[in-house]
Amino acid sequence: MNFEKTPGWLDWYAKPSKPRFQVPAGSVDAHCHVFGPGAEFPYAPERKYTPCDASKTQLYALRDHLGFARNVVVQATCHGADNRAMVDALVHSGGKARGVATVKRSISDAELQALHQAGVRGVRFNFVKRLVDFTPKDELMDIAARIQKLGWHVVIYFEAVDLPELWDFFTQLPTTVVVDHMGRPDLSLAVDGPQFALFERFMREHANVWSKVSCPERLSITGPKALNGEQHAYQDVIPFARRIVEQFPDRVLWGTDWPHPNLKDHMPDDGLLVDFIPHIARTTELQRKLLVDNPMRLYWPEEG
Ligand code: 0GY
Numbered sequence: 001m002n003f004e005k006t007p008g009w010l011d012w013y014a015k016p017s018k019p020r021f022q023v024p025a026g027s028v029d030a031h032c033h034v035f036g037p038g039a040e041f042p043y044a045p046e047r048k049y050t051p052c053d054a055s056k057t058q059l060y061a062l063r064d065h066l067g068f069a070r071n072v073v074v075q076a077t078c079h080g081a082d083n084r085a086m087v088d089a090l091v092h093s094g095g096k097a098r099g100v101a102t103v104k105r106s107i108s109d110a111e112l113q114a115l116h117q118a119g120v121r122g123v124r125f126n127f128v129k130r131l132v133d134f135t136p137k138d139e140l141m142d143i144a145a146r147i148q149k150l151g152w153h154v155v156i157y158f159e160a161v162d163l164p165e166l167w168d169f170f171t172q173l174p175t176t177v178v179v180d181h182m183g184r185p186d187l188s189l190a191v192d193g194p195q196f197a198l199f200e201r202f203m204r205e206h207a208n209v210w211s212k213v214s215c216p217e218r219l220s221i222t223g224p225k226a227l228n229g230e231q232h233a234y235q236d237v238i239p240f241a242r243r244i245v246e247q248f249p250d251r252v253l254w255g256t257d258w259p260h261p262n263l264k265d266h267m268p269d270d271g272l273l274v275d276f277i278p279h280i281a282r283t284t285e286l287q288r289k290l291l292v293d294n295p296m297r298l299y300w301p302e303e304g
Contacts, residue, residue, distance in 0.1 A: 003038040006049045010267045012058075012259035017271030019066060021278050024288050028295035029068045031180065031214050031255025033076040034059055034089045041088065044080030048131050051078055054259035056089035062258055063096075066274050071097040072253075072299055074155065075124055076261060077131045081107075083115065090119040098299040100124050100155050105139045109146075116150050121299050122178070123147050127158040127166060131262075137169050148175045153298065159184045160195050163202065176208050176298070178253065181215040182244055188221060191239045203248050210251040210298070213241040213290070216276055217260065217268040224266055232279050233272060241280035249289050253298070254281075 036043065037053040063071055073089050075081075083101045090099045100122040101115050125140050126132045144154055153176035158166055160183050170177060183199045190196075203209050216234035217224065224233045232238070245252050254277060256270050281287045297304055 001038055001042045003036075003043055003050045005052050008264065009049070009052060010260070010263050011052045012054055013267055013269050016062065016065065016269050019271045019274035021275045023067050023274065023277070024284070024292050025069070026296070027068045027291035028070045028072060028253075028299065029063060029066070029255050029258075030072040030253040030295045030299070031074055031212050032059060032071055032258045033074055033261065034085050035076060035078060035259060035261075036085055041079070041082075041085035043078045044082055046080050046133065047078040049078055049262060051076075051259070051261055056085075056092055059089065059258065060093065060096075062256070062270060066256070066270060069096065070295075070300075072100065072255065072295065073097050074100040074255075075102040077102075077126060078261070083120070087115065087118045087120070093119075095119075102126075103143060103147075105142050107143075112146065112150060116152075120152070122153045122155050124155040124157065124180075127156065127162060128184075131157075140169075141172070144173050144175060151301075153178055155180060157181075160186055160199065163198055167202070170202070170209075171206060173208075176210060177206070178210045178212065178298075179203075180212050181218060181257075182211050182213060182240060184219065185240055187219055187236045187240065191243065196240060196243075200243070200247065203244070203251065207251075210253060210294075211244050211248065212253045212255060213244050213280055214253070214255045215257050216241070217263065217266070217273065218257070224268060224272070232276065234276060237276075238279050242282070245281050245286055245290060249286055250294060252290050253295050254290050 035051040035054040081102045081104050090097045099120045101120045155178045157180040216237035220234040222236040281290045
């Protein structure tokens, strides 16, 4: 099937630079997606955007180019609860990719087992209103109870303004809970202001909560340009991400977010995103935890 991209859609960077920062051996890109290809894996009728294709082969070429060893492929909303493209990526990864699925309450135990067999280790609950229609919380809680038995975790995606309203639901989840992109803080607010303090409290008071310190390109207001020779791109994100990495070094993950859905202003060079890592994880020990130890513990525990 042929799909028209959403008007203004930015395609992913075809020739990313080689990062200067060499990631530790065995590093995991713990947040990335595949899109279609639409001709093989059609986009979901209920999708809120139509992306450009971004295949498993292209994803794994990027992995090798950036120096990563493994991927965690997260189901993108443009595929709804049809996990075939993501599962196809996992089963053709030679064991180097695990996945996070989107499922409905109607999924059977046999279907959950098949996802597990393919390498799925989590489900994603999305609360970003521009991306998905509302799913009742009792349905999500039922799913969480079922996937807990498989040893999976729940990935949650929400915006910081919605954390107070979602707090009770999140804190009742029975599994490990992984927050996408630090709960999308509003970077026009102070790092030590009440909004980010609530997110830090969420992590501090709940030892089952982890965070991806990913997506500076999505959160930044200052943007990709270094403002002077001393400073790095996305510099306004640095104090937020550093705080999370340094306070919760054993509960953080990092990912490219390739192929970067829904970016309106610029498409990041994935090599430069990798060069951002040492600005938020400043020691080799923090870098190893972020890129190797933590994702391995969550996604490949049998190798620990
Ligand atoms: C991300 C962010 C976004 C989109 C999705 O599944 C998705 O469609 O995750 C976004 O638009 O903020 O994590 O890739």
